[in-house]
Amino acid sequence: MKFTEEHEWLRPEGDVIVVGITEHATTQLGDIVFVELPEVGTTVSKDDEIVVIESVKAASDILAPLDGEIIEVNEALGDNPALPNEDATGEGWFFKMKASDPSQMDSYMDEAAYKALID
Amino acid sequence: MSELLQTPLHDLHVSLGAKMVPFAGYAMPVQYGLGVMKEHLHTRAKAGLFDVSHMGQVKVAGEDAAAALETLIPVDIAGLAKDRQRYGFFTDQNGGILDDLMLANRGDHIFVVVNAACKAADIAHMKTHLEPDVSVTPITGRALLALQGPSAEAVLTALNPAAKDMSFMDVATLDLNGSDCWVSRSGYTGEDGYEISVPAEDAVELAEALLAHEDVEPIGLGARDSLRLEGGLCLYGHDITTETTPVEAALTWAIQKVRRQGGDRTGGFPGADEILSQITDGVSRKRVGLVPAGRAPMREGVVLFADEESTAPIGTITSGGFGPTVGGPVAMGYVSVDHATIGTTLYGELRGKRLPLQVAKMPFTPANFKR
Numbered sequence: 001m002k003f004t005e006e007h008e009w010l011r012p013e014g015d016v017i018v019v020g021i022t023e024h025a026t027t028q029l030g031d032i033v034f035v036e037l038p039e040v041g042t043t044v045s046k047d048d049e050i051v052v053i054e055s056v057k058a059a060s061d062i063l064a065p066l067d068g069e070i071i072e073v074n075e076a077l078g079d080n081p082a083l084p085n086e087d088a089t090g091e092g093w094f095f096k097m098k099a100s101d102p103s104q105m106d107s108y109m110d111e112a113a114y115k116a117l118i119d
Numbered sequence: 120m121s122e123l124l125q126t127p128l129h130d131l132h133v134s135l136g137a138k139m140v141p142f143a144g145y146a147m148p149v150q151y152g153l154g155v156m157k158e159h160l161h162t163r164a165k166a167g168l169f170d171v172s173h174m175g176q177v178k179v180a181g182e183d184a185a186a187a188l189e190t191l192i193p194v195d196i197a198g199l200a201k202d203r204q205r206y207g208f209f210t211d212q213n214g215g216i217l218d219d220l221m222l223a224n225r226g227d228h229i230f231v232v233v234n235a236a237c238k239a240a241d242i243a244h245m246k247t248h249l250e251p252d253v254s255v256t257p258i259t260g261r262a263l264l265a266l267q268g269p270s271a272e273a274v275l276t277a278l279n280p281a282a283k284d285m286s287f288m289d290v291a292t293l294d295l296n297g298s299d300c301w302v303s304r305s306g307y308t309g310e311d312g313y314e315i316s317v318p319a320e321d322a323v324e325l326a327e328a329l330l331a332h333e334d335v336e337p338i339g340l341g342a343r344d345s346l347r348l349e350g351g352l353c354l355y356g357h358d359i360t361t362e363t364t365p366v367e368a369a370l371t372w373a374i375q376k377v378r379r380q381g382g383d384r385t386g387g388f389p390g391a392d393e394i395l396s397q398i399t400d401g402v403s404r405k406r407v408g409l410v411p412a413g414r415a416p417m418r419e420g421v422v423l424f425a426d427e428e429s430t431a432p433i434g435t436i437t438s439g440g441f442g443p444t445v446g447g448p449v450a451m452g453y454v455s456v457d458h459a460t461i462g463t464t465l466y467g468e469l470r471g472k473r474l475p476l477q478v479a480k481m482p483f484t485p486a487n488f489k490r
């Protein structure tokens with residue numbers, strides 16, 4: 001699993017990369033009340049704002065961590081937007097994407113580096 | 120945060136695990152361990168304790184203190200019975216609102232509570248216009264606590280049985296935990312409750328005595344904001360400003376008949392011509408409640424349209440967010456009066472999309488005052 005400075009996690013599953021936000025991020029955001037997800041099939045460029053998260057406090061954006069295509073989104077967030085608060089790296093995932101250049105993953109932090117960042 | 124002011128409860132907040140943020144020049148707790156959502160729901164279910172010591176407490180004294188204040192505030196202050204409180208606001212020459220406030224008749228003085236961000240300006244305003252005929256004395260040695268929620272009566276009654284006998288907007292001096300406290304049965308959450316002015320040196324002990332009750336949790340500014348929003352209550356600087364008049368803000372109810380046209384003490388406050396003619400002739404826009412149809416919160420600044428295509432805005436949201444008790448987004452804002460009827464569907468532009476919302480009655484949750 002890799003981590004971005006924007007507090008996203010990226011988990012490769014076969015040739016697909018699952019993306020969510022870290023527990024640290026959900027703690028900072030507070031209770032999430034709404035998530036706006038991209039449409040499946042959308043082509044995205046790294047750093048595009050593709051997800052909007054609304055917490056009780058404020059709205060924030062999630063950036064596409066890689067160039068590629070969105071191939072699945074977590075529809076369960078429609079009914080229960082608080083899933084990332086409950087299980088940030090499991091049930092609370094946001095989308096799955098196919099990276100056009102998987103080597104972009106290499107620039108991101110491993111878990112030890114991310115832990116050092118948030119401590 | 121070293122340059123920020125601290126309330127007498129600062130160390131208690133930190134020890135309770137509060138997340139402290141800068142607010143109106145003070146370090147204030149925005150939330151505690153429960154988080155905004157649970158703190159909000161707890162206040163509506165049981166009771167929440169809020170530190171509102173950043174707000175300004177002012178004594179206005181002198182034989183004609185009430186009459187003097189009426190030259191700045193379009194409210195019936197001279198007719199306010201002893202030990203009763205009422206809501207009001209300072210207006211400016213154009214009829215705009217300088218700040219909103221609470222006024223209590225304490226017999227030998229009027230006790231005024233104003234917003235933290237405006238208190239220096241409010242005090243200067245009163246001193247400039249009212250002294251030397253009456254004295255304007257900021258109270259700096261007292262904290263202000265708010266105990267809000269359906270359990271508030273039982274919690275405070277355990278410290279002094281007289282708390283139970285107070286009705287909504289009554290004020291009294293009560294011995295609480297061995298300290299002389301100025302108590303009003305009021306608040307800003309839409310719930311029953313009390314606001315308690317306590318000597319600074321006794322504030323921590325009183326807060327701890329209240330928190331010792333199993334029904335009471337400490338509540339931060341985050342939930343205070345969502346509670347007052349669901350309660351349909353205005354936040355100064357957002358829902359009411361110098362750019363909005365009390366009539367546009369749907370606060371005409373706070374201007375008693377005696378101060379309106381035809382009343383015994385009509386006008387005589389800044390902006391009276393504009394405000395009184397608006398009461399008679401109407402306004403072109405007014406503050407309304409708004410309920411988004413979808414789940415996406417619509418916050419301050421969202422521009423409103425009459426339909427999905429039109430290019431001319433008909434209003435703007437001034438406060439909005441998620442209402443934990445409502446279980447969905449709620450908002451308030453100003454719309455042109457042709458679009459202000461309850462039930463009207465409007466469209467808010469959110470991230471480039473027009474999303475429907477409905478003009479709705481406020482409060483969004485029923486008020487639980489003890490009348």
